[in-house]
Amino acid sequence: MATIVGTITTSHVPAIGGAIAKGLQGDPYWKPFFDGFPPVREWLARVKPDVIVVVYNDHGLNFFLDKMPTFAVGAAPEYRNADEGWGIPTVPPFQGDPELSWHIIDSLVGEEFDLTTCQEMVVDHAFTLPMALCWPDLKWLVRTVPVCVNTVQGPLPSAARCYRLGQAIGRAIASWPGDERVVVMGTGGLSHQLDGERAGFINKDFDLQFMDSMIGNPAWATRYSTTELVELSGTQGVELLNWMVARGTLPERVRKQHANYHIPISNTASGLMVLEPQG
Amino acid sequence: MPTPNARQPVPGTTIFDGEQARKGYALNKMCYSFNDAANRRAFVENEEAYCASYGLNPEQRQAIRNRNVLQLIRAGGNAYYLAKFAGIFGLDMQDIGAQQTGLTKDQFRAKLAAAGR
Numbered sequence: 552m553a554t555i556v557g558t559i560t561t562s563h564v565p566a567i568g569g570a571i572a573k574g575l576q577g578d579p580y581w582k583p584f585f586d587g588f589p590p591v592r593e594w595l596a597r598v599k600p601d602v603i604v605v606v607y608n609d610h611g612l613n614f615f616l617d618k619m620p621t622f623a624v625g626a627a628p629e630y631r632n633a634d635e636g637w638g639i640p641t642v643p644p645f646q647g648d649p650e651l652s653w654h655i656i657d658s659l660v661g662e663e664f665d666l667t668t669c670q671e672m673v674v675d676h677a678f679t680l681p682m683a684l685c686w687p688d689l690k691w692l693v694r695t696v697p698v699c700v701n702t703v704q705g706p707l708p709s710a711a712r713c714y715r716l717g718q719a720i721g722r723a724i725a726s727w728p729g730d731e732r733v734v735v736m737g738t739g740g741l742s743h744q745l746d747g748e749r750a751g752f753i754n755k756d757f758d759l760q761f762m763d764s765m766i767g768n769p770a771w772a773t774r775y776s777t778t779e780l781v782e783l784s785g786t787q788g789v790e791l792l793n794w795m796v797a798r799g800t801l802p803e804r805v806r807k808q809h810a811n812y813h814i815p816i817s818n819t820a821s822g823l824m825v826l827e828p829q830g
Numbered sequence: 831m832p833t834p835n836a837r838q839p840v841p842g843t844t845i846f847d848g849e850q851a852r853k854g855y856a857l858n859k860m861c862y863s864f865n866d867a868a869n870r871r872a873f874v875e876n877e878e879a880y881c882a883s884y885g886l887n888p889e890q891r892q893a894i895r896n897r898n899v900l901q902l903i904r905a906g907g908n909a910y911y912l913a914k915f916a917g918i919f920g921l922d923m924q925d926i927g928a929q930q931t932g933l934t935k936d937q938f939r940a941k942l943a944a945a946g947r
Contacts, residue, residue, distance in 0.1 A: 748930060813946070
């Protein structure tokens with residue numbers, strides 16, 4: 552059976568792409584953020600994943616508001632990046648794994664998660680930038696399965712539902728007969744708000760408590776409604792739902808391999824964690 | 831600042847729900863089109879005609895004309911789509927944040943940095 556060797560959860564703001572394009576990784580503003588990633592790359596070199604399941608939210612590249620799935624799973628042989636309107640360079644295409652995708656889809660629908668399946672799908676910065684932070688030479692050494700969560704248009708799925716989706720993805724991967732090593736990535740957050748008079752809202756106390764909960768109390772955030780999560784973490788901080796999906800794929804007990812937290816990048820509190828299953 | 835209510839309980843915040851999505855559909859659809867460089871050029875070349883082709887209502891048209899983010903949100907705009915509109919003018923999220931909060935960009939950046947201390 553396939554094995555989930557760990558999760559990487561990280562912020563994904565577009566400005567990271569701008570900083571990479573301008574070579575600003577060592578700039579005093581950006582250094583505290585980019586310095587979080589060499590340990591992630593060392594960890595990846597050690598655990599050698601074959602497949603990355605990327606849990607993220609689309610920001611109006613693949614999906615428009617004409618059709619907005621709550622949960623969508625990619626089932627394409629290849630996923631391309633494209634222009635999102637503000638000129639960050641696009642990255643090379645990602646190889647898919649349609650067989651594993653369809654297995655995950657079969658398993659999730661079998662558990663009554665009603666999905667949208669995508670045999671063609673473009674992936675935006677929420678997918679590409681975390682990958683580029685893990686593989687800065689843009690030579691992806693892994694196959695990918697995109698899992699897209701609606702964090703854009705309410706009603707959003709609850710944190711509890713997202714956590715349970717992650718648990719179901721974990722069971723799907725465990726029942727795959729191949730011997731792949733899988734890393735699940737969850738991207739977005741942490742606290743930030745782009746819009747309204749409350750723009751610039753950041754909540755360090757909440758973020759640190761949330762990151763701590765990822766280790767020993769993974770269902771902690773499920774006590775909050777999505778509106779409460781907006782109040783606590785901002786209108787886009789609610790992207791932490793993608794972290795909840797990723798965390799759900801791991802058992803209750805985990806080991807923290809690495810973490811980083813820095814305020815601000817662009818308008819965002821950036822969080823990064825690498826967790827491994829324990830026992 | 832809009833008064834909080836049962837549907838929008840967070841002060842200074844318009845949660846993008848079904849009501850906003852209906853109200854802002856034409857505006858967000860136009861902003862979605864700005865993923866394509868040719869459409870960004872077409873907007874710049876003839877803003878009036880481009881807005882008309884997406885059927886913006888007068889409130890949306892005026893908010894676009896004013897380049898005013900709070901007005902665009904009131905007209906149903908979604909932050910992720912409005913970011914594509916802002917991109918046409920080379921504005922980043924801190925420019926947008928400063929405009930909405932009535933701060934200079936430096937003041938807005940200082941406010942963000944202060945949240946980390």
